[in-house]
Amino acid sequence: MSVPRLLPACDRRVLRVEWLGRRHYDDALAIQTARRDAVLAGAEDHLLLVEHWPVITLGRRGDERHVLAASAPIVRVNRGGDVTYHGPGQLVGYPIVDLARRGADVHAYLRDLEAILIEVAAVFSVVAERRPGFTGVWVGNDKLAAIGVGIRRWVTMHGFALNVADLRAPFAAIVPCGLAGTGVTSLATASGVTPQLTAVAAAVTSAFATRFGYDAVRETQS
Known part of the structure; x- marks a missing residue:
């Protein structure tokens, strides 16, 4: 990804990526909600990446x-x-993105997520499609x-x-x-090789940042 070297700090579009590890769904949802509230208040966009317990x-x-x-706990979500x-x-990826900064187009956002996942699949020798x-x-x-989103005030x-394994x-x-x-398939089923989840997370981060035009990515672990 090309990054302008002299872009003023106030104009830089930064994506904060957080790797949450393996988490129970409710824990990750609480983190999502906190990050969503921060973005609503003007914070930078976030991408949370997580592997859930069943x-x-x-x-x-x-x-x-x-x-x-x-076969597992059942949770109804918005x-x-x-x-x-x-x-x-x-x-699992939870983008917390202010769509008002990119045209307030939900349909385009969903198509962008699909394009990102198709690109990631190709990295692991899987031909996927819409x-x-x-x-x-x-x-x-x-x-x-699978893709399913919720939106509040365009965030x-x-x-x-x-599916990796x-x-x-x-x-x-x-x-x-x-x-x-x-049916369902996975990168492992479609390619015959099970990639490391961390490698898939890295590919998702790269494709997401490029697709949405961020100038910098800041990665943390929680």
């Missing part, structure tokens, strides 16, 4: 009938979409990454979940995203 989340349109077996699973072997009429990233008829919360067994407990007849 949890099933239901979005605003979530139908509990799509939970076939209560994001778009239906039901999904989070757990070890999956990289699927017309659906949000997310796919390999054939199988979903590689985003929630985000995306990219083979997660077909835990996903069998739900109808993923409420889409009967579709």
